[in-house]
Amino acid sequence: MDNPEQLIRKGVHHTALKEGAVKGFLGGLTWGVVLVALLIFGKICWDGVPTLLKPEAPFVDIGFLTKETETLHVFDDSAGTRHSMPASEYHAWVDKNGSAAVFNEQTYAYSGGGIAGPIIGTALLTLLSIVIALFFGVAAAIYLSEYAKQGRFINLVRLAILNLAGVPSIVFGLFGFAVFVLAAPVFTGDPADRTLLAIPLGFTYLSFQGWNSSLIAGSATLACMILPVIITASEESLRAVPQGFREASLALGATRWHTIRKCVLPFALPGILTSSVLSLARAAGETAPIMFTAAVAAKELPWANPWVMLQNQVQALPYHIYTLAARIPTSEYTQRAQYGSVFVFLMMIFIFSALSMFLRQRVRSKLKW
């Protein structure tokens, strides 16, 4: 080799400096984002953990999870001690000590008691919406991947479904309000004045007057929102089942439906369920779709029988958090409810996501061909 000294660098190394600058810049941005995320989670956990967890057994504040939401009353008694208690305890206290013993009273709406109502409401909304979405979604996916004649039109339909997944949730909220709350058909003997169309059936009317703001309207709206994801994921799971299974089954003389039922769907189901758990987390977390269609700030437990429940409004965690954050003034007395709710909510979503990841891992290792 001529001039091996060329290999040795002389003076300032500009290339290395540039490399270092780029690396530092990109790294800085990344860690900046991570830091912000950590700060948010840290703040929520820091303020939320004391509400939910306790140092002594059973370590979880069960009351917060199982009691109804109440108004928080804060006052001084005649001895000057400051009390803060939910409405029910407050009334008992007043009954015992007389209202004259209450000084400097302040009330904070929704800040006392627990969040059983929102938790139950969210669970109902989510479960019902996933049932509706799975029914329609899997049916559509089966049709699209197994029956429909593949071609330009079906690809267009697929594209439309995919785009639907990107529509902002508030749009689904308005759609749900216009369709399910105001226009969906019901059977009633006495159609409302605002009905769009009432078809007499002799013994009753089929009236297009909507389901009002109710559990069923909210669930249907949420179902519409997660439907595109469910359809797409289900179709992918169906396609992942090898063609060989279908051909083998058909070649044995099975009908198409039998083949799908016995040789395709069972092997696609784990994938479908895994992705629907993720949708579950999304449905549980959205506020906008249920704002006009189902959610209400305060509602007493219990909510009567299932049929009546379907037609009634419910509380929901995300909406409850919105109410706590936007509708009431923040003070040291409201923090418990605010951060506690957010923390519980975050844990719920975390559990759903972890469950989904765990399921996917298991399914992948179990189903191999």
Add this chain to the structure above:
Amino acid sequence: MVNGSSTTVTPAIAIDTLRFNYGAKQVLHDISLDIAPREITAFIGPSGCGKSTLLRCFNRINDRIPGAKVTGGAIRIGGIDIARPDLDLQVLRRRVGMVFQKWNPFPKSIYNNIAYGLRIHGEKNRKLVDERVEYCLRRVALWDDVKDRLHSSAFGLSGGQQQRLCIARTIATKPDIILMDEPCSALDPLSTLKVEELLLELKKEYTIVIVTHNLAQASRCSDKTAFFYLGKLIEYDATQKMFSNPSVRQTEEYVSGAFG
């Protein structure tokens, strides 16, 4: 084209000037041949010559491929034109079984793989199903290997065993004809040998049509051989004659390894 079936027996499958298209592309050109019952007929030819397509016409499994259709001629199985609109496709496929190139047992237990076909056709009697499963597994010489693990996954078997399981699955529905689409192309020589032995055993009861790339396999186990090239049937005759003294020059070149 030489039609080598000089027998007077009714053919199991009679193909009459069959034309077949994938969309606008014609892949089979006026194929006529008769397949004799209880014999092994081998289809040979280079890749893309249409032999698998023809095989897949016999149980109309090509129906699922968009754009694939018969554009002329007819296939008669037992004298019945299988393109008839009133044909019971499920019964046709039960009577004309198929074994695929890549073994494809269902991800179910060994037992359920075989019972699947029986259940499709409405067999509910446990005892009959048990018997049939045992019979089929014995038939493919798999029983002794798997009798202790009938209810474990079929995926635990070796490739050759899985392919024999697929053959067992096919004979479970009591077909008359078994179509085999390169059943040994992915198997090692020893497993191939076992499948070939099985074929010779099975031909006593079933009409077998086998598509193969393995010329030695065709010469070892088939009674008749049909040579296809570019969608045309070039020559069809007794296997011995095809490999020792073919009438067409192309056949001779192919079987001697000059192309393909």
